[in-house]
Amino acid sequence: MDKKILAAAVVGAAAVVGATAISMNTRTTASNQDAALATAVASKERCFGVAKAGENECAAADGAHHCSNLAKRDNSGQEWKTVESGTCEKIGGKLEAFADAGTIAAEPAAPAEESAPHDHGSQGQK
Numbered sequence: 001m002d003k004k005i006l007a008a009a010v011v012g013a014a015a016v017v018g019a020t021a022i023s024m025n026t027r028t029t030a031s032n033q034d035a036a037l038a039t040a041v042a043s044k045e046r047c048f049g050v051a052k053a054g055e056n057e058c059a060a061a062d063g064a065h066h067c068s069n070l071a072k073r074d075n076s077g078q079e080w081k082t083v084e085s086g087t088c089e090k091i092g093g094k095l096e097a098f099a100d101a102g103t104i105a106a107e108p109a110a111p112a113e114e115s116a117p118h119d120h121g122s123q124g125q126k
Helices: 002-042
Strands: 044-048 080-084
Touching: none
Parallel strands: none
Antiparallel strands: 044 080
C-alpha cells in the first residue's frame, strides 16, 4: 500500500510541476507578445495633415467627430493617420494637430454693389 501512496504522490507532484511549467511558459509568451506589441506601437506615430477624406484614424483633434473614416476633406490639420516613426514630417505632415485655412469656414462674399445708385424717392412722381 505504501507503494500506491508513493506512486500517487509522484504523479501528483509531476502534475503540479507540469502545470507550473505551462503557466510559466504562458506568462513568458504573453510577456513576449506584450513586448512585441510595445515595440510595434513605439515604431509608429500619429501624423496630422496627411489623411485623405474618409481615411483618417479615430477622432478629430478638434472634436468635430469621434470615429475613423469621417474626415470631410483631404489633409486637414485636425485629422491623423498612423505612420512609421520618423516619416511624418518627410511626407508633409506634423506631429501635432494644427489649424489650417480649410478648418475655419470662409466668410461669405458681400453682395455686389450696384454700379449706379437709384433714386427710389422720385419714382412715379411728376
